[in-house]
Structure formats: C-alpha cells, structure tokens
Amino acid sequence: MKKIIAAFILVLTMAALTGCGEKTEEVKDVNFYDLRTAMLNATTKLPEMQTASSADDNASELLAYVSDIDYEKVSNFFVSYSKEGLADEIVVISVKDEADAKEAKESLQKHLDHRKNLFANYAVEEAARLENAVIKVSGRYVVLIIADEYTQIERAFDDMIKEN
C-alpha cells in the first residue's frame, strides 16, 4: 500500500514539475534584425527609413510611440518609419504569450487611426496611402505595414516567420 502511495505522489510531483517547466520555457523569436532587413529590402519603393527596436536602450519608451501594450508582454519589436515624415511605416511586435497578440493588434490599430487623423489634417496627399495599411497577426507576431508595395513586404514577413 505504501509503495502505491509513494508511486502516486511521485507521478503527481513529476506532472507538477513538467507543468511548471513549460511555463518558464523562454520564447524563441525569429532574428529581428534579419526580419527587418528582409522586409525593408522587399521593395525599392520605400523612402529613407529610420528604425527603433527592442535593441535600443530606451526600447520601452520608443515602443510607446506606436503601441500602448505593457512592455513586459513584449518579446521583441522594431519600428521602421520614413525619415521625412511620409506615411511609410513598418512595425513588427512579437509578444511572449500568443494570447496577448490580440492586444498588440488593437494597439497598432489605435496607432494607425492616430496616423490617419494626423495625415488628414496635415498632409492630405499622403492620407490616401494609409487606407491600404495592413495589420495582421501571425502566431505571436503582429505586423503593421504602410507602404506602396505592401504585399511584397507582407510576403517577406510571412516567409521569414515560416522559416522560423
């Protein structure tokens, strides 16, 4: 009888340990530098772009310009945007937990609405370009693309994520 109880406790302990182990496992992202390079090089029609990313010292402050998601939930991100204040912009955020992807997507939608308002008031000729903006979720990754050749950039994103 004692042996049966001991075996039962052992099984329970193992199960508990396995469960905990899964929760603490680190999420593995695609290399964000490679991802950014692939997306920016997918078209020749982007203007001169400037980039901020999770590699920067003040990364959480920089992300706040495009997303109000809690930085604790973010694994990696980059924001590439036109140096001249044109509409062109690419943002990719990867979240640690896939369940937070929806929140990240909503935050990018809010950012896009803000940009639309800005351009409608201050650069009407650019405003129409924001109508073709793409926001999509792929697993733990959320992407925003505002560019003329957005389909090519989106394909580059898909290819990189698939390879990962």
Add this chain to the structure above:
Amino acid sequence: MKKTKCTVAVLAIVVIMLIAGIGTSIYFALMSYKQMQEVSQYITELQAEPKEEETRENDVKIAGSYEIKSTEAISDAYKSKDTSKLSDKERETLDMASDILKEIITDGMTDIEKETAVYDWMCANLGHDSNLLLVIPNGDGDADNPYGVLKYHNAVCVGYATTFRMFMQMMDIECMVVHNTECYHSWDLVNLDGNWYHTDIYADAGHGNYANFNVPDVMRMREQSWDMDFFPHATSFKYYKAMENLETADSISDIPALIAKYMGETYSNFFIKFNGTVDEEFARRAVAVVNMYSSAIEDLQLGDTRYYGAYGLWVSDPDNGGFIFLVSITGETDGTSYQEDLTDDERAAFQQKIDELMNSLAEKFGGSYSGGSYYYEDNAETYYYDGIEGDI
C-alpha cells in the same frame, strides 16, 4: 448495540451532509447576489452617458503631443514692463518677441495693420516643424510654444497659434487659440473693431497668400469644425481678404472673365455683387458655372498657389446687407454640381471659356493643356506635392 452505533453514524453523516449542503447553498446564493450586483453595476456604467469634457482654450493637447498653454504672463509683463514674475525662459521669449515688434510695428498703426504685419512676419520667417509627422519625433524641440518658435523658427500648428496670440495680446488686441473638435489642429480667433475673424498662419506659412487670414465662420466651417458654443462667432466680412476683391456683375456670363482675372494671382478668392434680383434659380446657375471650373483646376499648382478645385457660395453680407457671391478657386467643391440648371449651349460656351483659360495659364506658367488635363513642363499630369500641406 452495533446497530445503534451504525444508525448514529449514518445520522451523523446525513447531518454533516445537510449542514454542508445548506452551507454551500448559502455560499453560492451570496456569491450569485454579489455577482448580480456587479453585473447590475456594469450595466449601469454602460448605460451612463459618457461625461463630455468641457471645452477650454488652454491646457488642451493637440495631436496627442502638443499643448496649448497660456502666455498671458509674458504679454502682461510686456505691457506693465514688470518682468519680475517671469521665468528665465519667459524673459527670453519676451525679449525675442519685443525685438520683433520693434522691427515691424510703427506708431499710428491700426489693429488690422498690426495684425497684418505680424502675419507677414510669421509667414515669411517661420517654417513647419517636420517632427509633427514623424512616427518617433527627434528631440522635443519646443515647437509648440513661442520660446521654441521664436528661437528656432520651426513650429507645429500650436506653436503658430500661441505665438500669434502672444503678439496680439502684447499689443492689446483680443485673441484666442481655437482647436478643432478632433483636437488635431489649432488656429486663432482675433477681434478687430469688435468683430472676430479666424486666422490660421500655419496653413499660410511659407507663401503668406492670405488664404486663411481673417476668415469668417461660414468659410472656416468648410474646412474645420470646432465648439461654436464656446468660441465667439466670426460673422463679419469687413477684414476678410476676399472683400478687397469685390466685383460687380450683371449676369452669370461675366463669371468666366472674373475667374480668369484672379487665376494665378497670389490671392485668388473674390466676391461678386450681382446687379438686379437674385432668385433661387439664378443662385443655382451661378454655382453651376463655378463648379464647371472645379474639375479643370483641381490639384493644379501655379507658382506658389495650389488649386484644389472651385466653389461658389452665396452669403448674406452682414456688413452691407443683401446677398453676395463668393468665388473660391482654391477650395474644394462640395459635390453639388447644379449642371442641370444650365442649358447645353451654355455649358458648351462655358467649357470653351475654361479651355481658353487653361491654355493661357499653360502659356503663362509653363506646361500644356489638352484633353481636359494640365501637363507640367516635365510632362507629369498630376503635380506631386512634396512636404506638408499648406491648406489646413
């Protein structure tokens, strides 16, 4: 004995189960009540009308980043010559502003002359701050307050509006900073001889063509919306620039010659006072003629002026009485064409006038006109406008 013990044990189990059952029921009943209360509170909150924030002039954030702040401490110090209550930054602002006024204002100037002098100086000397449209701005720049604007000569709309207001208040001219309903743009309302006018220097900066200088509500409403219950109404046309171009005409056939006269001029809006009776049909036919020009001149860039289209607007003249007809050849039409009010022959005759005008403009400004399209010298059909729009 054994049977009694067993009966007691069974009874005890039943009692325990009953107590546990009653306890559980009470617990769940209490929980349900608590949850019902929470749900009820949630529904009440959902149903409650969202509290509308009261409109105010200052302490308003524009485009989520730029704050409209009062500068009355600086203008009061200018008037009282007491700078003891100013911070170092405010004192520096006052010094810069005083030097500018010394340069552009002379004794005996009227309020409209003073306002024009400030408008001209700001349009000629200040540029648009490029940070406004950047996803992540470079540094802070102080582009939304007179200190940064006068020091670095770069401004966002809030910078233009608060700097202009500060100049006006320094000269004792009543002035307010207005913001639009969406809180994405701001400009000024200035009081001249007891009447208010809209002035948006941000929109005219760089060219200073007076397109947004001393504009009444009725024109401003075509481009912006704002809280008209809070801000004073601008009903007078007295200092509206288009009134300086007040023309008289006998019939709608005179309109093409007048449009031709003003196309290509720095300021190209004008009013027409028609001789004779203006009835509803006449009013529609006049609008129809102006609308015919809209598609021909849409997005046309001639010199420093960009033409967005054309529209005609009948307004009652609050200063002189009667109706006058505003012809704007820089503003967008509202889409009501009234073309059915013109006969086929009339439309053909007006189209010929339009073609003549476009050909003469092509000759004057370079380019060519054919098949209803204007081609620039580089043969581009559509003009690509690089940079921040001027018409907001």
